[in-house]
Amino acid sequence: MKKSVFFGALAATTLVSGVALAGTLDDVKARGELLCGSNTGLTGFGNPDASGNWTGFDVDLCRAVAAAVLGDPNKVKFIPTTGETRFTALQSGEVDLLARNSTWTASRDSELALDFVAVNYYDGQGFMVKKDLGVSSAKELDGATVCIQTGTTTELNLADFFKQNNITYQPVTVADDSEAQRQYLAGACDTYTTDASGLAASRATMPDADNHIILPEIISKEPLGPVVRHGDNNWGDIVRWTYYALLIAEEKGITKANVEEVLASTTDEEVKRLLGASGDMGAKFGLDNAAFKNAIAAVGNYGEIFSRNIGEGTTINLARGLNALWTQGGLQYAPPFR
Amino acid sequence: MSETHAETVTFVRDTMLPPVLPPVGERGAVKWLRENLFSTPLNIALTVAGLGAIWWLVTASLPWWLNSVWNASSLGECRQIVAANAGEGATGACWAMIRERWHQFLFGFYPPAQWWRPVLSFGLLFAALAPVLFAGQKRNLSIILGVVAAYLLVTLYLASAPGLPFVLALVLIGGLLALAQMMPGRLLWFTLIYPALCFWLLWGGSIWSPIVAMAGFGVLYAVFRLASPLIGLAPAAGAGIVAAVLWWLYAEAPVVSALHGAFPIFLQSINSDQFGGFLLAIVIGVTGITFSLPIGILLALGRQSDMLIVKSLSVGFIEFIRGVPLITLLFTASLLLQYFLPPGTNFDIILRVIILVTFFAAAYLAEVIRGGLAALPRGQYEAADALGLDYWRAQRLIILPQALKVSIPAIVSTFIGLFKDTTLVAFVGLMDPLKGVTQIVRADIAWKGIYWEPYIFVGVIFFLICFSMSRYSMYLERKLKTDHR
Incomplete structure (x- = not known):
């Protein structure tokens, strides 16, 4: 057959x-x-x-x-x-x-x-940081380590954004959202970036949601x-x-x-x-x-x-x-x- | 001793000293420790480092295990319970997720009212495997069938199977037990019909479709037997295959509908997209393992053949499949085939994946078995020729039994690898237990953020299955050991 x-x-x-x-x-x-x-x-x-x-x-x-x-x-x-x-x-x-x-x-x-x-x-791509990092704008993220999912358009947007603002970053690549959340919470990266709706969902389920903020900049159109x-x-x-x-x-x-x-x-x-x-x-x-x-x-x-x-x-x-x-x-x- | 020197001897021992234990440093645990853990400075350093690592692991994870929560409806609730029991900032495993979602890890979206069907198929799988794994050993066969009967009794009750199949299943297993006592060799017949039975149980539909499909093999055999005295073995086999294909293409559908009209025996149809979790992994794994072994043996023989076409086809197949990653084949199954198939063809995705996984495993097995064939001394081939055996008899009676025996560890490794590779089907959107189901569970807002628990749960089940395969292969090696090392 x-x-x-x-x-x-x-x-x-x-x-x-x-x-x-x-x-x-x-x-x-x-x-x-x-x-x-x-x-x-x-x-x-x-x-x-x-x-x-x-x-x-x-x-x-x-x-x-x-x-x-x-x-x-x-x-x-x-x-x-x-x-x-x-x-x-x-x-x-x-x-x-x-x-x-x-x-x-x-x-x-x-x-x-x-x-x-x-x-x-x-939607649009945003950043989430811990409150005690003391950052209130994505433009202050010079030299930050960034958790980012590989193979997505978010990776390209991130590179564009940092280049345009003349600041540097260190990517920490992760496979999926749950890993990103885990790395971010464990302190492997200063900030986690993905679509703002995804960030909101992640933040909502964190054990200490109040200690995390989503920065106001949306760096892409999605x-x-x-x-x-x-x-x-x-x-x-x-x-x-x-x-x-x-x-x-x-x-x-x-x-x-x-x-x-x-x-x-x-x-x-x-x-x-x-x-x-x-x-x-x-x-x-x-x-x-x-x-x-x-x-x-x-x-x-x-x-x-x-x-x-x-x-x-x-x-x-x-x-x-x-x-x-x-x-x-x-x-x-x-x-x-x- | 002579009397002459008696006065010069100051002491003569007349009793033996009682045996004394070796010094503390040379016996028991201390000796073992000194020899195995602290024999050299390097060993001492490694031991200390190892102990440190174990200590770190235990202290880091023990509270997490001890604070496990089994009763909660969301991760947030788990965290609250842990915080209430162990204080703020404590971590704890949230097994409540497994409690709520275990069935998706095992069955995917298989309808709960029909869970008895995969459960029954799984039990009968062992009844079908037993005659192959423990050929003709009454005691082992009876033990396995007894365990299967007990398993079915409990699980079918738990899965609240309807009365008729419950009774039929127990009657079947009782019959097999009786057969095992009287004619253990005949149990192989059950193994032969098991694939059709399993297909019918899992996917449902009319009972006649698997029966009529199996009848195709009957057609193949009948044509082969009738034609082989007339036209020789190989052409007869070809004619048999053609007849079987014709049967499947043209006779199957009308015969099935006629029989179904006359005797409508059917189970509720279950679509492939409702399969998931370990049900999916085991269906793909077991089918792949079962069919890849014979294909692999044929490919290995084909590769050693003197016939140019057979040889080049075998080499081409093996090298092509081995040269391509499994993921590529899965994407081919999922995406590329869709473009090639005629519009409107509904070629089941699980079937497509099974076929390519089988090919993949078969190519690897062919090389493993070729290694076994190459390990045989040339004398064995010559001895087979000298006995006047034809090619197939020589392979069946002399070459393959020895070649397969030396390849057992590698064959079983390939099987274990194949079974673990079934998790890769997640990449084509099927719900494998490791990634597919885990992702679904994590997408639920109640369990979003859960990380280790699904991996541990799935990992333990995978370990149990793979470990038993590995133990069985060691048993088989011991049983078949005929050398005098």
Whole structure:
């Protein structure tokens, strides 16, 4: 059987480009299940709990898409991907959608032939230091030892930052977040640098969280968002607008709890269109007219997702910051739904 | 002594002195210490340094072990309990994490209601291995089967297996025990059907798929037996393989669906992505070990063959696989194959990984066995020829038994290495116990920041498994020792 598959494989090599052209929406509908490329485990953003249920900020986006496309937020299979396998898994069709803290960069857009359809979290690289180091700005870190994960864009950002400010540092390379945290706590490095959301999660779980501060400088832009394959624009639109639907819902005050109530009572035409009470916006995407209502009913609006998984009040305790709605001084802005 | 000089002798001993113990410095613990630990200045220095290191390790880690916490729901709570019991600033192990997540380390996401299936497969694994490991030894076989029966009785009860499989499993093991008493040789039949049984237990689905797949080997054998008197051994084997492949390609699916329609016996299907932890490591490790040995033997023989094509294929395979790191092969399995396969093919990731891990181990084993073949004196080959044995008989009766015997330590090392290498599957997103599951556990906000505990837990289990493999290989060496050294 193995042999036959292999020969079939060789014969089909030339058809590879065809993979991307097949309609992902039809595939997902036929399969009855959304294949969502997830993290192998990242606190607050996506990880399975003791009974194997996935929860997290990125996970909820997948559930919203599943609710919009299939009408059921549980019809989604999470496929853990590592930093190395994630983009290939997407390109080869192993997953329909990648929602695992991937930074939107030009080369990933062009060279890897991927489409970043939205930015669901604006992150940036920060520094954490012990309070008794007496440092209040990253620019005072001259000569510091820095714990840094190898093979990441953070390593390059770090080098750029220190070079620009004409200061020196000594890198202490670590393999993953837990090792970094351990080295930092053991005093092997003066400061630990990674995405600010990761720093906040690490700090929250330290035995002496109050003795550590995250410095105000954010030295890079890390727009994280869901990714789909290049060339299947309809599918990209569905993911993008499911996400925007969650943003609009927050803007309009529609929540998981009151979505039915709003649907019954609203006089706002955009809300009516969004929830499928008027017009045929859902059908234009090839979905059910109530698709976006289903997404909101399944996971709540963007603000709810944020505060449930990573926001203030959770252990991670991240402020909305750049991720506040544009009406509240943030960057989260959805185009009009019409 | 003569009388003449009696007066000149001042003293004649007439009783023997009682034996006296050697001086304190020359006996017991002191002597041992002096000889082994303090014999030279260098030794003294090393001993002191060693004792210092042990002292440092113990004083540094003992409080951590003593302050272990077993009942807590998060790392923070563990820390509070440790601080409350041992004072502020004390450290303590947080085994509560293992208590809450042990099942993910063992089974991954395998549904709890079905845990009895891997548990049963694991027990039967030993029942299947016993006839191979202890061929024909009634006593050892009975001991192992008895232990398996006891293990199944306890674990199946703990995993709350449904009544029917519970009874069937015990009946099966009872039958094997009875067989071991009467015809221990026949137990090998169970070993042969075990892979299909294990596959069905772990992945579920219709019972007919593994049975019909195994029937392919029956087809192979039947064609081989029928054709070999007519066209010779090698062509008959080729014809058998072709017939079996045709069976698997074209006959299997309709036969399975027909049988399933008539007698629907099935288990709940479990997807590969729900496998994880030691379940995954053992599935990959055991399958890899089982299949790599025969492939490795064939490759080693092929490499020594006089036939140009067989030889160059074997050499090419071995050198290619050995020249590439395992991680590269795993990435090939996970990423590259996906590009080559026809669109829509769902070629199971665990299967892909198993195949490449098997190839990897087989290439190494081939070289190990080639070493064993090279160690045999030429006379053995000539003696086999002189007896008029054909190639396969000579290999089976004379060459391989000796070559494999001298290679046992190296073969078992390769196996142990293979089993430990299964943790590398974490890099292709599978949930191995060491990195995959640990990462999942650490991603939970309740356990984020936990460091040593998962490593220690997983390390101890790995040690137990690898250590028993190593002990078995030593037993086997002693048993097969025929020289007179």
